Amino acid sequence: MGQLMGFMNIEKKNQSERKPVERVRDWNEYKIPLTEKEVKKQAARCMDCGTPYCQIGTVINRGTTGCPxxxxIPEWxxxxxxxxxxxxxxxxxxxxxxxxxxxxxxxxxxxGSCTAGLVSDSVSIKSIERAIIDRAFEEGWITPKPPKRRTGKKVAVIGSGPAGLACADQLNKIGHEVTVFERSDRPGGLLMYGIPSMKIEKDVVDRRVQLLKDEGIHFETNADVGKTISVASLKEAYSAVILCTGAGKHREVSLEGRALKGISPAMDYLTASNRNQLYGEPLADDFDAKGKNVIVIGGGDTGEDCVATAIRQxxxxxxxxxxxGKLPAKRAENNxxxxxxxxxxxxxAYKDAEEVFGNxxxxxxxxxxxxVGDDNGHVKELLTGSFKKEANGAAAHKTWNADLVLIAIGFQGAEDQVFxxxxxxxxSSGRxxxxDTIRYQTSKDGIFAAGDARRGASLIVWAIEEGRRAAAAVDLYLDKKLSVLN
Incomplete structure (x- = not known):
């Protein structure tokens, strides 16, 4: 382990952040990595537990506990x-x-599951991980490593998000010929178009995709399977197909006035913004927040990204x-x-809003x-009630000015077309x-599914783990050894 009692004697420090007054003026990443001295000091807080809960990777009460x-973690x-x-x-x-x-x-x-968190603050694991991978790229330790031999077997991966990329990477390392089909014009899935560059700058995604290309993975973009590419042609050309399309079907709201202009799914809005930043594509009115009263429906991470994007627009x-309701400051007894x-x-995003709007x-x-719409069919107001009923049983009603409404209430699983x-x-959830989590094969021979498409919308770490496990199952299938998994 690092320093004896380091988790108690050394104060936790995460990556610092650029000042909101500066970062709201651009689209660059807002985190500032720790210095080498700071990282080593934070690593000294790790207890090297006998049972490292940080890496157990399981689900407790519908939430992820530990790293999937x-x-x-204790080793590095x-x-x-x-x-x-x-x-x-x-x-x-x-x-x-x-x-x-x-x-x-x-x-x-x-x-969240770090043992040090029982009596002190948890170890700054994410910041240390960032320092390791950044240094690996800086030192040139990460170079293309194509497989030394090829098996002669061809595999198609549909979707180039984290699950698809991880699956393709693992299968390519084994020596299979892998082609990744992406319906968009650029690989990366949500990493490229769904997550704002304030979190992941797009050259970070491009760098990894280029490495995968240099290692022999083929990418077909603008490839809309089921439309521009037939299922029959894939089955004929490839020994196995893995569906890693993500869970991109957004949840809708069935309310009066939904058809008004100015109301859009959050992911469509974020995609348009990312494309505007990458290519200078003009923003449609429904995706441009400039000078508008914006309301984001949904309290999760996607909604937060919409807040940050609207501020920058x-x-x-x-x-x-x-x-x-508002979460407690400390863990509740049932958590x-x-x-x-x-x-x-x-x-x-909320620090950004406090800087710009003061709240x-x-x-x-x-x-x-x-x-509620105006005479031109454009949204102008929202009427709301409260999920928390007042003492007299009546809900609190309120009217909000709204020129742009973004729906960020989650996803309903995979989109229909490919499946x-x-x-x-x-x-019913679209999964x-x-x-299953052993074979990853559907009822159709040679057709597999992994990632959010199989699991439902989840974390990036689950997507990568799903891709890795599906790749192992596909390899056994290709070797005609799938029976060992029964």
Whole structure:
């Protein structure tokens, strides 16, 4: 372990942040990595537990506890503390294909289950991981490593998000010929178009995709399977197909006035913004917050990203509706360690809003009732009630000015097209129900599913783990050894 009693004697420090007054003027990443001295000091806080809950990777009370990738966290913490950075990277790379993504966009359930968190603050695992992978790229330790031999077997991966990329990476390392089909014009899935560059700058995604290309993975973009590419042609050309399309079907609200202009799904809005930043594509009126009163319906991370994006576009005001109440400052009794702590925090978008507008934009227990439009068919107001009933049983009603409304209430699983084309069954939540966590194969021979499409919308670490496990199952299938999994 690092320093004896380090977790008690050394104060936790995460990556610092650029000042909101500066960062709201651009689209660059808002985090500032720790210095080498700071990282080694934080690594000294790791206890090297006999049972490292940080890496258990399971679900407790519907929440992720520990790292689903089972990262060897105590090992690389100790190596960093002793200055053995390359060895730390090698340990990290054993379980995580893309630490540069997880160290930026993962909510760090590993820290929530850190044993040190029982008596002190948890270890700053995410910040240490970021330091390791950044240094690995800076030192040139990460170079293309194509497989030394090819098996002659061809595999198609549909979707280039974290699950698809991880699956393709693992299968390529084994020696299979892998082609990734992406319906958009650029690989990366939500990493590229769904997550704002304030969290992941797009050259970080491009760098990894280029590495995968240099290692022999083929990418077909603008490839809309089921439309521009037939299922029959894929089945004929490839020995196996893995569906890693994500869970992109957004949840809708069925309310009066939904058809008004100025109301859009959050992911469509974020995608348009990212494309505007990457290519200079003009923003449609429904995706431009400049000078507008913006309301975001949904209290999660996607909604938060919408808040941050609207501020950078120059909105007049922004409010985020959540159906639940404000989280407690400390763990509640029904949220014990090692569960992920459901506690109140002020994340980057809310700090941005406080800087620009002087207040936290979040409103709690808000139930949207109706959209009201102007004479031109454009939204102008929202009528709301409250999920928290007043003492007399009546809900608190309120009218809000709104020129742009973004719906960020979650996802309903995979979109229909690809799965209908493959005749794969899904449940009422849109998840593939035929593929389990051992075989990952659907009822159709040679057709597999992994990631959010199989699991439902989840964390980036789960997507990568799903891709890795599906790749192992596909490899056994290709070797005609799938029976060993029964």
């Amino acid at each position: 990738l089972h990262n060897l 913490n100790d190596l960093v503390y002793h200055g053995l950075w390359k060895e730390a990277y090698e340990r990290l790379a054993k379980t995580n294909n893309f630490p540069e993504f997880t160290s930026r966009a993962c909510p760090a359930p590993c820290e 120059g909105c007049k005001s922004v409010v985020q509706f959540g159906k639940h 014990p360690w090692p569960e992920h702590p459901n506690v109140f925090s002020v994340d980057y 936290d934009p979040r409103e709690y227990y808000v139930e949207t009732k109706k959209f 209908d084309a493959f005749d794969v069954k899904r449940d 593939v129900i035929e593929a």
